[in-house]
Amino acid sequence: xxxxxxxxPFFEAAREAVATADVSLPTLVASDAPAVxxxxxxxxxxxxxxxxxxxxxxxxxxxxELLSYPIARILVSMLDSSAAVEKYAAAEAxxxxxxxxxxxxxETGLQSVERERVSxxxxxxxxxxxxxxxxxGQTNAGPTPVDDAAGPLDTGSGTGAGSRAIxxxxxxxxxxxxxxxxxxxxxxxxxxxxxxxxGSEWRLVGRDVAGGEVAVSREELFDLVExxxxxxxxxxxxxxxxxxxxxxAELEAQIDGLHQLLKGPSMVGxxxxxxxxxxxxxxENLIQKAERGTHLDPSEGFTLMAFLTGIGMDADEIIAFCxxxxxxxxGIRYQTEYLRSKTGTQYPPPSCETLAIYEICHxxxxxxxxxxxxxxxxxxxxxxxxxxxxxxxxxV
Ligand code: SF4
Numbered sequence: 001x002x003x004x005x006x007x008x009p010f011f012e013a014a015r016e017a018v019a020t021a022d023v024s025l026p027t028l029v030a031s032d033a034p035a036v037x038x039x040x041x042x043x044x045x046x047x048x049x050x051x052x053x054x055x056x057x058x059x060x061x062x063x064x065e066l067l068s069y070p071i072a073r074i075l076v077s078m079l080d081s082s083a084a085v086e087k088y089a090a091a092e093a094x095x096x097x098x099x100x101x102x103x104x105x106x107e108t109g110l111q112s113v114e115r116e117r118v119s120x121x122x123x124x125x126x127x128x129x130x131x132x133x134x135x136x137g138q139t140n141a142g143p144t145p146v147d148d149a150a151g152p153l154d155t156g157s158g159t160g161a162g163s164r165a166i167x168x169x170x171x172x173x174x175x176x177x178x179x180x181x182x183x184x185x186x187x188x189x190x191x192x193x194x195x196x197x198x199g200s201e202w203r204l205v206g207r208d209v210a211g212g213e214v215a216v217s218r219e220e221l222f223d224l225v226e227x228x229x230x231x232x233x234x235x236x237x238x239x240x241x242x243x244x245x246x247x248x249a250e251l252e253a254q255i256d257g258l259h260q261l262l263k264g265p266s267m268v269g270x271x272x273x274x275x276x277x278x279x280x281x282x283x284e285n286l287i288q289k290a291e292r293g294t295h296l297d298p299s300e301g302f303t304l305m306a307f308l309t310g311i312g313m314d315a316d317e318i319i320a321f322c323x324x325x326x327x328x329x330x331g332i333r334y335q336t337e338y339l340r341s342k343t344g345t346q347y348p349p350p351s352c353e354t355l356a357i358y359e360i361c362h363x364x365x366x367x368x369x370x371x372x373x374x375x376x377x378x379x380x381x382x383x384x385x386x387x388x389x390x391x392x393x394x395x396v
Pocket of ligand 1: 280360367
């Protein structure tokens with residue numbers, strides 16, 4: 001097992017490292033090895049924060065980190081929720097692409113002997129798209145193949161037309177070229193990896209298409225690689241595991257906590273009124289905390305966004321509503337998008353029980369007894385109030 005396997009556990013080589021290692025997942029789970037807790041954290045952070053990196057941002061040992069990946073896949077399968085699987089895969093891909101960006105930026109040409117970093121070339125090859133992507137030359141000499149082991153290599157001294165930008169020995173992108181170089185990818189791969197949902201700028205109409213290739217910027221190439229990673233993570237998920245036996249039975253405790261994160265009232269999407277005077281105490285507390293300029297931690301921010309989207313507010317309305325708070329518009333927009341699955345399913349806000357675990361609910365006046373769920377409580381408040389309240393959206 002190498003550090004690179006722990007950082008990119010979806011690589012074929014990482015899969016092989018797990019398969020050939022002298023470890024058995026059922027034994028690991030039965031002995032409650034650290035990889036089990038790390039696997040649970042992986043899924044929890046994916047669902048709550050859109051990342052699978054460790055909370056402390058210090059990675060556990062290589063074996064724990066690598067083995068936590070198959071355990072996370074088992075756990076997310078047991079959740080029996082397509083929205084959770086989607087969120088998990090997106091979070092794995094987003095974390096990997098963040099690491100890849102850092103690796104490419106840090107690339108010095110000296111490969112780490114411990115193989116911690118990967119190059120763009122290596123990751124393109126991992127997904128069999130090395131041959132489909134070319135780096136655009138700086139001059140009009142035409143594109144340069146990214147994956148052409150037989151071709152002459154740039155030694156770093158050439159600056160002439162068409163000199164190679166990818167060093168075969170290290171796979172790095174020469175710094176002098178990346179600032180203004182783009183790439184060309186075959187139309188077939190471009191269409192296979194991109195999605196019409198990404199917006200009109202991704203449509204072929206209006207893009208630079210020539211010779212069966214589409215021009216993409218470096219950032220867009222990262223987006224395409226992220227999609228390839230997400231597809232690989234999704235491949236085979238969810239597993240079909242027999243409930244209440246074997247590894248599934250051993251993971252019951254972990255799955256209970258994760259189920260709580262997904263629990264939500266069935267009324268998501270049914271409420272479309274914004275009356276802050278009737279919000280439950282937990283949401284009032286979070287809003288007041290943000291209004292004091294205090295940073296909301298990820299669980300708090302997620303909870304508030306899930307509630308506000310759950311009562312029918314869109315991103316622009318939430319940004320206006322939170323204008324005088326510590327919440328930044330970009331973060332709000334990202335989270336509200338994140339709370340919706342590809343199919344448009346709204347991610348439910350956590351239950352009161354979960355909010356108590358996260359110490360977001362302080363159970364004022366034994367509020368649990370009458371609430372049950374923040375959204376259900378709010379709906380009851382709307383139904384039972386005698387006062388006439390104008391929807392906040394019509395007050396501004
Ligand atoms: S009981 Fe539920 S609705 Fe009431 S404050 Fe706690 S989390 Fe919010």
